Amino acid sequence: KQEVTQIPxxxxxxxxxxxxxxxxxxxxxxxxxxxxxxxxxxxxxxxxLIQSSQREQTSGRLNASLDKSSGRSTLYIAASQPGDSxxxxxxxxxxxxxxxxxxxxxxxxxxxxLP
Amino acid sequence: xxxxxxxxSNKVTEKGKDVELRCxxxxxxxxxxxxxxxxxxGLEFLIYFQGNSAxxxxxxxxxxxxxxxxxxxxxxxxxxxxxxEDSAVYLCASSSTGAALHFGxxxxxxxx
Numbered sequence: 672k673q674e675v676t677q678i679p680x681x682x683x684x685x686x687x688x689x690x691x692x693x694x695x696x697x698x699x700x701x702x703x704x705x706x707x708x709x710x711x712x713x714x715x716x717x718x719x720l721i722q723s724s725q726r727e728q729t730s731g732r733l734n735a736s737l738d739k740s741s742g743r744s745t746l747y748i749a750a751s752q753p754g755d756s757x758x759x760x761x762x763x764x765x766x767x768x769x770x771x772x773x774x775x776x777x778x779x780x781x782x783x784x785l786p
Numbered sequence: 787x788x789x790x791x792x793x794x795s796n797k798v799t800e801k802g803k804d805v806e807l808r809c810x811x812x813x814x815x816x817x818x819x820x821x822x823x824x825x826x827x828g829l830e831f832l833i834y835f836q837g838n839s840a841x842x843x844x845x846x847x848x849x850x851x852x853x854x855x856x857x858x859x860x861x862x863x864x865x866x867x868x869x870x871e872d873s874a875v876y877l878c879a880s881s882s883t884g885a886a887l888h889f890g891x892x893x894x895x896x897x898x
Contacts, residue, residue, distance in 0.1 A: 705886060714790075714877055714889040715829075722884070760829070762887075774819065774887065776829040 673698045673765050677777035684751055685785050692746040692780045694761035699739045702764040706735050706746050708757040709779070715760065719746070751784045758782070788812065790890035792878050798896045799868055807863040807893045811880030818861050819887065820853055821877045829877065835861065836883070868897045 674697045684690050694704070703722045707715040719728045719735040721744070727736040734747040744761055758781045762774040791810040799805050811818050820832040831845035835855040846852070850868075855861040865872055875894050879887040 703884065707887075707889075714891040715879070715887075717886040717888060720886040762829075774829075774831065776821075776831075778828040 673763060673775045675761060675763055675775050675777040677759075677761060677780050679780060680778070681781040681783075683783040683785060686751060686753060688751050688784075689747070689749050690751055690782070692748070692759050692761075692782070694744040694746070694777055696742045696744075696763045696775075698763075698765060699742055700766050701739065702766045704735075704737055704744050704764070705762045705774070706733075706744075707760045707762065709760060710757050718759075748782075751782075753784045753786045756782055756784050790878055790880050790888050792876075792890035792893050794893055795891065796894045796896075798898060801870060801897055802867055804864065804866045805868055805895065807865075807876050807878075807895070809861045809863070809878030809880075809890060811859070811861070811878070812888055814858070815880035815882055815888075816858055817881045817883060817887075818855055819879045819881075820861070820863050821879065822874045823877060823892070824874045832863070832876075865895075868895075870897045873897045 676695045678693045701723050705720045706718045709715050721728050721737045732749040737744045758779040760779045762776045764774050793808045816837045818835040821829045823829050833853045834842040850866045853863045873896050875892040877892040879889040881887045
């Protein structure tokens with residue numbers, strides 16, 4: 672059974688700081704990995720999707736890396752802003768039997784960027 | 787374009803009643819997922835639909851839970867004889883095959 676772990680559970684940084692969020696998974700036979708952010712009382716917003724054949728993806732101030740062999744992904748946020756405050760979730764899609772692929776989510780990292 | 791739409795946004799029901807939650811996916815998305823998120827907890831997979839293939843129901847917690855989807859359109863999640871432990875936010879997501887998931891804002895279910 673795939674298990675996804677995110678460390679740290681919570682993080683508080685001053686505005687402008689660069690930061691790294693970590694995600695690890697136990698089964699390396701993944702189809703893709705996705706990072707989301709969730710604001711309080713809202714659904715999830717997709718940030719970056721990394722296919723299993725890729726090493727990293729970038730979008731603006733965000734950069735996500737994937738190391739399948741070690742079962743790790745990182746989300747790098749440059750020059751953090753108070754608007755980045757949210758819970759960040761990583762989710763892994765496994766290659767399972769048939770065509771069904773379910774996502775397994777980590778429990779998230781709650782980020783607070785202090786002005 | 788329009789995102790994933792879920793209705794109702796909030797639902798309060800009495801224990802023992804049945805509820806039906808609706809999800810309108812993004813047009814053209816073949817995959818549709820239902821997740822449950824209890825207060826302060828992570829997302830719990832419930833069910834996955836992919837085109838006309840048999841759905842993956844492995845996450846449904848009990849036989850009180852069922853879901854349907856007609857083709858690549860609307861999906862409904864039905865909870866029969868609701869219990870207080872069913873209180874949670876129910877999230878729906880859709881995607882094209884292998885692409886990023888797009889989530890709705892969820893339905894907050896409260897069972898009193």
